[in-house]
Amino acid sequence: MHSLMRIPIFIAGLLLLTLTTGRAEQFLTGFEDVPLMPGIEPVVGSDVMFDSPVGRIVEAYATGTVTSKALRSYYRAALPQLGWTLTGPLKFSREGERLTIDLYGQSPLTVRFALRPAMD
Incomplete structure (x- = not known):
């Protein structure tokens, strides 16, 4: 009996996982990883x-x-x-x-991604 009650919970968990991970991760044009x-969202034509x-x-x-706080946390983790x-x-x-991320404004927040060769 208890195992039958677990099936709907398991299915609901799978559905929730599918919905939260359903969005394919997007990457910036020209930037690998x-x-x-x-x-x-990318600013069209800015790359x-x-x-x-x-x-x-x-x-x-x-x-x-x-x-800006959420964005900093996201990129520091990702x-x-x-x-x-x-x-x-x-x-x-x-x-x-070398990748540099610069932030401008607040709402909306504008983000500049700049990739350059490391000149060490």
């Missing part, structure tokens, strides 16, 4: 990409109604899981590249 935080003799240079903007090392406030490095 830099996810787009839920709640911000700039080119290769230089010392490496690639990429810049893009996104905007949304998230708080990027190290993707191989990025935190080197300063919203500054990261990985494989000879």
Whole structure:
């Protein structure tokens, strides 16, 4: 009897998990392994990409109604899981590249993502 009662709970849990993870994670155009935080959207046409003799240079903007505190927390948690090392406030490095995230305004919050070769 008790095992029959667990089946609906198990199914409800699976449904909830499917609904919360159903959104495919988006990544910024031109950035490998830099996810787009839920709640911000890329600014269409803002991305700039080119290769230089010392490496690639990429810049893009996104905007949304998230708080700067939430955005900082998100990227400080998400990027190290993707191989990025935190080197300063919203500054990261990985494989000879430096990623800087700058914040402007409040609501909406504008976010600038800039990737440059590390010049150490």
